[in-house]
Amino acid sequence: MDPLHLKYFRFSGRVIALALMHKVQVGIVFDRVFFSLLAGYCISLEDIRDADPYLYSSCKKILEMDAEAVDQDALGLTFVHEIEELGSMKIVELCPGGKSLIVDSKNRDRYVDSLIQHRFVVAISEQVSHFAQGFADIMSCRQLQRSFFGCLEPEDLDRMLYGSESAISVDDWKANTDYHGFKETDFQISWFWKIVARMSAEQKKVLLFFWTSIKYLPIEGFSGLASRLYIYKTSESVDRLPSSHTCFYRLCFPAYPSMTMMRDRLHIITQEHVGCSFGTW
Known part of the structure; x- marks a missing residue:
């Protein structure tokens, strides 16, 4: 990973803030999860539907499976998450002792939530923080940045940043x-x-x-x-x-x-x- 990549996120935050201030359309739409994190919202299963359709579908199946089948260890899951780091796979525990904690019908909601939080919150927290700081550099206030995103719907921001999709008249x-x-x-x-x-x-x-x-x-x-x-x-x-x-x-x-x-x-x-x-x- 480029050692400067966090600086790029901060720079991107500044660019987006300037684009919004000067009403310049830059032809991009924000990922809904990224938008929600900037607004300070909690990330739920429905929020990741578009960001990771495969994980969304897998989590839905886990939650909808017959409780008896889950308790018979049909899933074969524990509270761990496999990630790729510097070209190799690494096992990360979703909670203390996660390797030995079997997913059952009583804790599967917690498992799904822990998986989502790790995948979409913890794993990118530094990148989101640096983008937010860059945005706040222009807005002059970190709280103002969160309030700005919090008062918008994602579709509103898309219109402001992407612009019109209509043919040029x-x-x-x-x-x-x-x-x-x-x-x-x-x-x-x-x-x-x-x-x-x-x-x-x-x-x-x-x-x-x-x-x-x-x-x-x-x-x-x-x-x-x-x-x-x-x-x-x-x-x-x-x-x-x-x-x-x-x-x-x-x-x-x-x-x-x-x-x-x-x-x-x-x-x-x-x-x-x-x-x-x-x-x-």
């Missing part, structure tokens, strides 16, 4: 764009929106990233961004490709003399390997 895009040097009635602006409307969904995403460095729109669409978008007319040669000032949401290009030339120039910058490397700050 060209009409919305156009309604939230202003022009400098061009007028909305200019041929070049008319051509531009016609070309964008005919782009594939992926090309639109690449163009948006080239223009703003944003990959994911907020739930509100373009109106939810920190600023309106701008198209600037430049005095450069029409041989030049469009450029951008991503911090200011500016797309810049000269007055191309034909729709075909504009389409060709835009096609170049909407290739993923190009669109992510042009653009200027």
Whole structure:
């Protein structure tokens, strides 16, 4: 394991806090168990359904088995948990004397709970703690961090961090764009929106990233961004490709003399390997 990995968790906590503060969508969703730990909730069997379907199913079977069969040691289990550590398997007791404590119908609830707590709480406590500390570094208060997660539903946080899954609306895009040097009635602006409307969904995403460095729109669409978008007319040669000032949401290009030339120039910058490397700050 990378010795710096805990620092990465703290750094990640800071990044997520900053993203939330500045309403930047980063295209991720939180694991429900991780979210619950940050909120200070207890982890139950139902919480791990998506995180580990196999363990969830196994635990459900243990709890639902006939009590008489369990008491006849049909499970063959004791209060231990096998984990992988540095490439080798290691047996960990779930309680003092766990190796000799047989799981029966009276203690199987305790066994399942102990297994879940070890697997999803104890085993990752350091990572969660460092992430929470990084988050608190930005929020300036560890208690505020816990209150923040506690007042949200996981789905709320997903919407805030992941953003909209809807297709990019060209009409919305156009309604939230202003022009400098061009007028909305200019041929070049008319051509531009016609070309964008005919782009594939992926090309639109690449163009948006080239223009703003944003990959994911907020739930509100373009109106939810920190600023309106701008198209600037430049005095450069029409041989030049469009450029951008991503911090200011500016797309810049000269007055191309034909729709075909504009389409060709835009096609170049909407290739993923190009669109992510042009653009200027």
